[in-house]
Amino acid sequence: MPTAAPPVDLGVHYQPAGLSDRFALGVTRFLRLFADTFFAKRYGHRAVVLETVAAVPGMVGATLNHLKCLRRMQDDRGWIRTLMDEAENERMHLMTFIEVCKPTAFERFMVIAAQWVFYLFFFGLYLIAPKTAHRLVGYFEEEAVISYTHYLAEIDAGRSANVPAPAIALRYWDLPADATLRDVVLVVRADEAHHRDVNHGFANDLAGQPQGQIAPCPPHVELQPTWKTAA
Numbered sequence: 257m258p259t260a261a262p263p264v265d266l267g268v269h270y271q272p273a274g275l276s277d278r279f280a281l282g283v284t285r286f287l288r289l290f291a292d293t294f295f296a297k298r299y300g301h302r303a304v305v306l307e308t309v310a311a312v313p314g315m316v317g318a319t320l321n322h323l324k325c326l327r328r329m330q331d332d333r334g335w336i337r338t339l340m341d342e343a344e345n346e347r348m349h350l351m352t353f354i355e356v357c358k359p360t361a362f363e364r365f366m367v368i369a370a371q372w373v374f375y376l377f378f379f380g381l382y383l384i385a386p387k388t389a390h391r392l393v394g395y396f397e398e399e400a401v402i403s404y405t406h407y408l409a410e411i412d413a414g415r416s417a418n419v420p421a422p423a424i425a426l427r428y429w430d431l432p433a434d435a436t437l438r439d440v441v442l443v444v445r446a447d448e449a450h451h452r453d454v455n456h457g458f459a460n461d462l463a464g465q466p467q468g469q470i471a472p473c474p475p476h477v478e479l480q481p482t483w484k485t486a487a
């Protein structure tokens with residue numbers, strides 16, 4: 257039996273409370289429209305390309321919080337590790353979906369172009385408005401939960417083949433040997449729900465509001481480094 261993915265509340269939506277929240281929601285809706293138009297129902301391709309973007313904010317947030325804590329000589333309350341874990345988790349999503357779906361040459365070009373633009377945009381945004389940056393990620397993750405729910409529906413309807421889970425996914429989420437793509441999408445969606453709530457929680461914290469409920473994260477196995485060779 258595959259490991260049961262933690263339950264996901266699909267109905268979570270943070271109501272924008274001010275101009276910065278509305279800006280974050282507006283950017284998210286615009287990018288969603290762009291992704292819907294470009295990828296339509298090609299969920300595997302959508303996952304590969306968007307996970308290359310999703311893995312950026314955590315590392316930017318971790319870097320800038322790290323530098324801030326060094327400058328101010330203060331504790332980070334666990335934010336840096338949380339954000340680094342998010343970045344790694346999103347990269348593992350990418351390493352998983354790249355085994356399921358190979359991007360086209362044009363998509364690979366898009367990934368390179370998008371990384372330049374998005375990294376610089378998000379770095380600048382986090383520097384001047386970290387609350388807006390976390391709210392933006394919270395909204396991105398709300399959309400990720402919706403997209404992976406659509407992907408599940410495609411698999412259940414037989415329109416996307418429910419292929420065996422890639423080996424890296426079996427190791428990272430400790431899934432049983434007979435796990436399939438459907439099991440993988442379930443744990444990935446639970447990861448996204450966790451990031452959604454963590455980032456809305458960080459934005460709330462920066463606004464001086466209560467953090468709110470945080471969806472549980474599926475267990476992740478720490479992968480051992482393979483760059484170390486025996487002497």
Ligand SMILES: [Fe+2]
Pocket residue numbers: 307310345346349400448
């Ligand atoms: Fe992801």
Ligand SMILES: [Fe+2]
Pocket residue numbers: 310346397400447448451
């Ligand atoms: Fe995510």
